[in-house]
Amino acid sequence: MGPLASETVVPLAARQLVRERLESRTESAFSEEERQGLMLAAKTRTIALAVVLLWQIVDNPLSGLAYVYELSLFAAFGILGIMQYYCARTRFHMNSLKYLFVFADCALLALVLLFGNPFWDYEVPAAFTMHSSRFSFFFIFLMQSAFSLRPRLVLWCGACIVLARTGMLLWVVGRPGVSTNLDLPELTPQALIEAASDPNFVLLGHWAIEVIVTLIIAAGLASVVVRSRRLVQNRSLAERARANLARYFSPNVVDRLSGAHEALGAVREQHVAVLFADIVDFTGLCERESPDSVVALLRSYHDRLGQAIFDNGGTLDKYLGDGLMATFGTPETGPHDAQSALRCALDMIAALDAWNVERIAAGRGSVRVGIGLHYGPVIAGDIGNERRLEYSVIGDTVNIANRLERLTRSLGTALVVSDGLVKAIDRESDDGKTLVQGLSDAGVQKIRGRDAGVHVWILSTAEPP
Numbered sequence: 001m002g003p004l005a006s007e008t009v010v011p012l013a014a015r016q017l018v019r020e021r022l023e024s025r026t027e028s029a030f031s032e033e034e035r036q037g038l039m040l041a042a043k044t045r046t047i048a049l050a051v052v053l054l055w056q057i058v059d060n061p062l063s064g065l066a067y068v069y070e071l072s073l074f075a076a077f078g079i080l081g082i083m084q085y086y087c088a089r090t091r092f093h094m095n096s097l098k099y100l101f102v103f104a105d106c107a108l109l110a111l112v113l114l115f116g117n118p119f120w121d122y123e124v125p126a127a128f129t130m131h132s133s134r135f136s137f138f139f140i141f142l143m144q145s146a147f148s149l150r151p152r153l154v155l156w157c158g159a160c161i162v163l164a165r166t167g168m169l170l171w172v173v174g175r176p177g178v179s180t181n182l183d184l185p186e187l188t189p190q191a192l193i194e195a196a197s198d199p200n201f202v203l204l205g206h207w208a209i210e211v212i213v214t215l216i217i218a219a220g221l222a223s224v225v226v227r228s229r230r231l232v233q234n235r236s237l238a239e240r241a242r243a244n245l246a247r248y249f250s251p252n253v254v255d256r257l258s259g260a261h262e263a264l265g266a267v268r269e270q271h272v273a274v275l276f277a278d279i280v281d282f283t284g285l286c287e288r289e290s291p292d293s294v295v296a297l298l299r300s301y302h303d304r305l306g307q308a309i310f311d312n313g314g315t316l317d318k319y320l321g322d323g324l325m326a327t328f329g330t331p332e333t334g335p336h337d338a339q340s341a342l343r344c345a346l347d348m349i350a351a352l353d354a355w356n357v358e359r360i361a362a363g364r365g366s367v368r369v370g371i372g373l374h375y376g377p378v379i380a381g382d383i384g385n386e387r388r389l390e391y392s393v394i395g396d397t398v399n400i401a402n403r404l405e406r407l408t409r410s411l412g413t414a415l416v417v418s419d420g421l422v423k424a425i426d427r428e429s430d431d432g433k434t435l436v437q438g439l440s441d442a443g444v445q446k447i448r449g450r451d452a453g454v455h456v457w458i459l460s461t462a463e464p465p
Helices: 012-058 064-090 094-115 126-130 138-146 151-173 189-196 204-246 251-258 282-288 291-311 337-361 396-411 419-428
Strands: 268-279 315-320 323-328 369-384 389-394 415-418 439-447 450-459
Touching (some): 012 138, 094 138, 094 151, 138 151, 268 419, 291 315, 337 419, 369 419, 389 396
Antiparallel strands (some): 268 323, 415 450
């Protein structure tokens, strides 16, 4: 049968709720990565400063207080780095202190560049501090802020650099004897060249270029961080969605669904094979086993049956306590759905037989299973409300498959297959006929809810459950 005339799609509010939850988890993950990034940046910076400090101790032409002052500057920046590392590691007011540390770094560097070493034997012109070669040290902090994966922190660092450099400029131009290009009688190339030879001359154009370049680099780094976050977020959402799909669908179906752009939950009518499996006498087993043993048994049982489903390209619809429901032909029908369902059932029985050998050898009881199979039309799609959606199938085919699983007790077999599924296998290919050879015709059997009964086949080689 074709798709229904009126198809429903996943409610927008439900998809929005799921996405908000995933984004919240992703944001928490980013917060942890930010903390790790700040720790890494602080550690790298401290190690680098320690190396430079050791080099300054060995190779420094200064002596006396001037020498001690130089070393103390490196130590001060090192202490700031250690404090940043400690706050990030212990989460001590990290959200607010990280901005304060950036400001402190930029302010401290500005003060160091402005006042130089007060114990030098010579005097440095005030305008010398505005040389661009020294300004490049600020970019170390900009690089460090990018480790946080927070675009706002990167932009804040850029703003602090601009503020620090502007404060330096205002202080320098206020010193006696310092002039700028605004003080020149005429702005000609010759006049600028002559003024540049004055050590107390400051070209405001250099400051403007520094500010513009800083803002461009900060904005560029922030954009890269935003893009990286979006890439990681989209990848995380895709992997989470793929992981959720992998809980229900076989790997090949997951690959196809994860690359599709159409809604999975569109309701439609299609022919599928439905499988129900259930542990025989599970209540009695629970009476003989401890709760922990029962839970461990169910996990092993579900693992083995679930693997058989996925190995045969089926969809694990749901777990039903000690049982499960699987479909073959969802979300898309295939050319061998009925054949795959029967092969899966036989694989389940074989897997449990091998497991029972291990259990008996360990002094535990065997686990018996009843499996019912039917093939026919179902309604497939997302079922539920905005709070919880579940991809599933409903219809008379599902009900019959469930009744056939119950029929295994009275027929004394581990597997009951409807004649509809056997005929579907015959239509699919000749390869499936070898699977059918292991079945015996059990005729028409009465099942609850149907007056006409159902023609079924049973596993002739299986021991009665």
